[in-house]
Amino acid sequence: MRAAAPGIGWLLVCAVLAGCASGGGQAVRPGVLLDDVQAQWGAPKAVYQHAQGQRVFYSPQPWQVRRLDFDALGRLQQIHEQVLSxxxxxxxxxxxxxxxxxxxxxxxxxxxxxxxxxxxxxxxxxxxxxxxxxxxxxxxxxxxxxxxxxxxxxxxxxxxx
Structure with missing residues (x-):
């Protein structure tokens, strides 16, 4: 049983690191407020205003850009996991x-x-x-x-x- 414990610990560390590397770690869903996203993921890379609300960009990895669209009330409408392709x-x-x-x-x-x-x-x-x-x-x-x-x-x- 002791030999399994270090392996389990290593898997737990990998899971935590993978979550952190995903750009905020926690998934966000439509309807969540911009303030809540910023509380989870930190400051965005960029924020642009448009007629329907705001478009917010996060870059969890140097090669990845996520685009989040918020309505005029600051609620998430749509998330694009990787806009660079x-x-x-x-x-x-x-x-x-x-x-x-x-x-x-x-x-x-x-x-x-x-x-x-x-x-x-x-x-x-x-x-x-x-x-x-x-x-x-x-x-x-x-x-x-x-x-x-x-x-x-x-x-x-x-x-x-």
């Missing part, structure tokens, strides 16, 4: 999307590079099916999306940022 970035339409559309969909970028004359490039890093990827969104000087490049991230390592 090849399919989501492929849906961006060059010439139609602007910087605000990108931020409202994906949250703030991990990196920004700006050249006032030429525009800017925003980079997002994510993990999809075990492959580290980098999405680069190129904006023209007017703030419209010029193109989107998604590729395997050549700088990814085991720590992944």
């Amino acid at each position: 090849v399919a989501q970035f492929a849906a961006i339409e060059a010439g139609k999307w602007r910087a605000a559309d990108v931020q409202q969909t994906f949250g703030p970028p991990a990196r920004r590079a700006t050249d006032a004359d030429k525009g800017s490039v925003w980079s997002y890093f994510f993990l999809e099916y075990g492959v580290h990827r980098r999405a680069r969104i190129h904006f023209d000087a007017g703030g419209s999306v010029a193109r989107v490049d998604v590729a395997e991230d050549p700088a990814a390592d085991d720590r992944y940022r």
Whole structure:
């Protein structure tokens, strides 16, 4: 019986760590108040106002972004567990999307590079099916999306940022 105890302890530690790594640890459900989410998960990565209420972003892992939509009363309406994906970035339409559309969909970028004359490039890093990827969104000087490049991230390592 003694040999089993350390194994059980190790499983308990792993379960607790997995819960903490999930971005707040505790699951939230539609109807919960924004204040309650913040009490559980801490300060969000970003908050944006929109006509229906607020859009809140959390990043429990460097490669993961969760998007939560709250109504005008501050109640959770919808949660998107991972908004960073090849399919989501492929849906961006060059010439139609602007910087605000990108931020409202994906949250703030991990990196920004700006050249006032030429525009800017925003980079997002994510993990999809075990492959580290980098999405680069190129904006023209007017703030419209010029193109989107998604590729395997050549700088990814085991720590992944």
